[in-house]
Amino acid sequence: MGWRSISIASRLALWALLGSMLVLAISGTILFIHTRDTVLAHTHREAGALARGAASRIEARLDRVVVSTQQLAALIDPSSPDADKLLRQALKANHDLSGLAVAFRPGDGTIAPAPFVSRDSEGRMHGRDLRDDPTHYWQQNWFLGGLTCRKGCWQRPFFSKSRQRWLINFSVAIVRKDKPIGLVNADVSLDWLRDILGTLRKPDGAQAFVMGGDGVYLAHDRHDLTGHPGSPALLKALAARNGAPALLSARHAADLDEASWLYGAPIKGSYWSLGLLVPERRIYAPLRHLFIIDLSIGTLALLCIALMLLLVTRRMLAPLGVLAARAEHIARGETAFELPDIRGRDEVGRLTQSFDTMRQELAAHIEQLTEAVRAQQRLSSELEIAQQIQTSLLPSEHYIEARTTRFELHASLRPARAVGGDLYSYFMLDRHHFCVMVGDVSDKGIPAALFMARTITLAKALAAHTLSPQRMLKRLNQELCVGNESCMFVTLLCGVLDLRRGRFTMASAGHDPIMLCNEDGPRLIDAETGPAIGLDEDAAYPSHTVQLHAGDTLLMYTDGITEATDADMRMYGIERALRVLGQSPRPEKPSEYTHRLLSDLDRFVGSADQADDITILALSWHHTEDDGDTDVLELDLPGRIEDVFAALERCEQTMEASGIPGGVREDVRLVLEELMVNMVEHGHTGRTDGNIRLRLECDDDDVRVSLRDNGHPFNPLETKPPSTDTDGATDPEQVGGFGIHLVRAMASELTYSHDDQGNHLQLRFVNHSRMEPDS
Incomplete structure (x- = not known):
């Protein structure tokens, strides 16, 4: 069962318990630390006082030994007859003494008496003369060292095998005439030091010891350490002599069983020190025991409080449980x-x-x-x-002309809502003309969809009566203005493609300009536009014609592309569209144009919502020279006479296959022969790279010819008619002569222009034997 599924009463009681335990833990920890510090400070005071008191007791007893020994050194001479008696009296008066000896330096071959009086464990006194010992006393370290102690000094402790006890000597030199002649040596048993340590009222587990000046235990509660040196850590702490307690770890002191506090006190009159070791855990043991009891009682009290709080809150919040259950009924609709x-x-x-x-x-x-x-x-x-x-x-997204494969179309529409206001349509007007439309209704949703449906329906009906896009828009505008009380309008681009010539004639009603993509890259077609359809009943819509070449693609679109915005409200813009379409490699199919543009638009918009309908239509012109196609002939020939006449034969075949009458064919051949021979003989004089580009188009109405050459500039329209003399002969120096005059007379239309590519002549020959269709 998860935490969130526990009842409020249980959680409240649990939180109260946890909070109280946290408060108890914090306050208990603070109290424990404070109490621990208080207990430790109290222990420091008591243990320090105990150590100092014990040191004072030892100091008093040592003072008696020192005074007795010094007095004897002042009284006894080598000639004193009662030295033994004085020793016995002093030994009897001071029970701390275990033995007294007087020894003199040998001189002049004689050795003065060296009495030694000792007391056994039963209190009986025994005496002997040190001169009788098998070893010479005056050669022993205790004698030689004692001669230097004019005021007295304590020597190293030693274990007496004869008396089976630890002893220590206090030696005072006998000085006469500022010269040591002997010494008084007092043996002091260390048993009384152990007795003093044993009578101390030490804390449980504490150990007391007396340390000599040379770092050797003189007495210790652990008898096995007596006579052994203390650990370096303990000696270092004891030598500090600043009176402050020191905490020693058993890890650094081999003579310690556990971490203990050291309390030291110097024994005045000697180099001895008294030390008291109190285990740290023994100091805090009562405190920990008390703390555990208090903590257990507090925890039990908190559990009782939590239980009472649980019972009270459950009773008070019981109606909430019923309401929660009823809320589940509501969630099910009950x-x-x-x-x-x-x-x-x-x-x-x-x-x-x-x-x-x-x-x-x-x-x-x-x-x-x-x-x-x-x-x-x-x-x-x-x-x-x-x-x-x-x-x-709407027609299908993809269309290709099934009879001639001269062009291909691909369209895409993305409505911003379930139904949108963008539209596109295309259909054949007759076997030589293809109509295409792209538009954008002013509103969105169902009203825009209805207006769009009305627009497409009317446009298809009106297209059956005219091949002119400007007349089609004009009639459509007049129809949509009728009864347009809501003032809705549509921007519309209408174009008619001549499948024989590759000419695209278009008219725009306030729509975005067309993009032309060819081998030079994408660019906008700057064409005059009229107002949107549905607003002005008398509006006019000028037309514009674009000549398409093989591989050219026209892109028609709505402002849903150019005005699309990303999350930062930046617009996509026509400049980015042109830049994307101009990237290499160049698309080969119209579907590649639409996919490239829409993919880049999606990357730009990202996660932003689509604000407007998006429509794009790509129309690619694929027509090239084809032996089976006699409507259009395109030739690119060098500037040589033999190539000119070969091209004339191709033109004759094309016109004959297109059903052009013989009279018109003869006129066209005569004019083309005159012009191209003139280009070779006069226009390309001095050039080796002469080139003539010929395009011939045949249809039911007329024959159209386009000639381009890179020769010298020559405008036949500005050539004066040839002058004749009295014999009727022309001037031989005049270029063209009667030939240019015949060209202007035989061609129905003749236009000339000159640009970076050279001379450009356009000619038209009307077929008067056929009726001209109404456009």
Whole structure:
């Protein structure tokens, strides 16, 4: 069972318990630290006082030994007959003494008496003369060292095998005439030091010791350490002599069993020190025991409080559990259930009253919402049907002319809503003319979809009566202005493609300009436009013609592309569209143009919502020279006479295959022969790179010829008619002569222009034997 599924009462009791335990833990920790510091300070005071007191007791007893020994050194001479008696009296008077000896330096071959009196464990005194010892005393270290102690000094402790005890000597030199002649040596048993240490009222587990000046234990509660040196860590702490306690670790002191506090006190009159070792855990043991008891009692009290709080809160919050269960009924849509009785006007009572009111209002709201959902479902169904109808009005996305494969079309439309206001359409007007339209209705949603459907329907109906896009837009505008009370309008681009010549004639009603993509890259076609359709009944729409070449592609689009914005409200713009379409490699199919532009638009927009409908239509012209196609002939020939006449034969075959009458063919051949021979003989004089580009188009109405050459500039329209003399002969120096005059006379239309590519002549020969169709 997860934490969130536990009842509020249980969580409240648990949080109260945890909070109280946290407070108890913090306050207990603070109290424990404070109490621990207090206990430690108290122990420091007591243990320090104990050590100092014990040191004072030892100091007093040592003073008696020192005074007795010094007095004897002042009284006894080598000639004193009662030295032995004095020793016995002093030994009897001072029970701390275990033995006294007087020894003199040998001189003049004689050795003065060296009495030695000792006391055994039963208190009996024994005496002997040190001169009788097998070793010479005057050669022993204790004698030689004692001669230097004029005021007295304590020597190293030693274990007496004869007396089976640890002893220590206090030696005082006998000085006469400022010269040591002997010494008084007092043996002091260390048993009394152990007795003093044993009578100390030490804390449990504490150990006391007396350390000599040379770092050797003189006495220790652990008898096995007596006579052994202390550890360096303990000696270092004891030598500090600043009176401050020191904590020693058993890891650094081999003579310690556990971490202990050291309390030291110097023994005045000697180099001895008294030390007291108190284990740290023994200091805190009562405190820890008390703390555990208090903590257990506090925890038990907190558990009792939490239990009482749990019972109280469960009783108080019981109605909330019922309300929670009833809320699950509401989540399932059930509103007919009983609520707990309202016992008071507290928060739970008011919540119960509000819950009941909400239940009643929710039941009414659910009923209203059910009706609204049904209406929404009907509307969604109608929108889906509207979208299907709108989609059915649009032709397929891809189209290729099945008879000649001269062009290919690909379109894409993305509505911003279920139904949109953008439109595109295309259809054949006759076997030589193809109509295409792209538009954008002023509104969105269902009104725009209805206006779009009306526009497409009227446009298709009107297209059957004219091949002119400007007349088509004019008639369409007049029809849509009628009854347009809502002032809706549509920007529309209409174009007619001549499948024989590759000419695209277009008219625009306030629409975005067309993009032309060819081998030179993409560019906008700057064409005059008229107002949007549906606003001005008398509006006119000028036309513009574009000559397409093989590989050229026209892109028509709506402002949903150029005005698309990203998350930072930056617009896509026409400049980016031109830059993307101009990237290498150049697309080969119209679908590649639309996919490239839409893919880059998606990357630019990112996660931003689509604000407007998006439509793009790409139309590619694929027509090239084809032996089986006699309508159009395109030739590129060098500037040689033999190539000129070969080209004339190709033109004759093309015109004959297109059904051009013989008279028109003869006129065209005569004019072309005159012009191209003139270009070779006069226009390309002095050039080796002469070139002539010929394009011949045949249809039912006329024959159109386009001639380009890179020769010297020559305008036949500015050539004066040839002059004749009295014999009727022309001037031989005049270029062209009667030939240029015949050209202007035989061609129905003749235009000339000159640019970077050279001379450009356009000629038209009308076929008067056929009726000209109404356009």
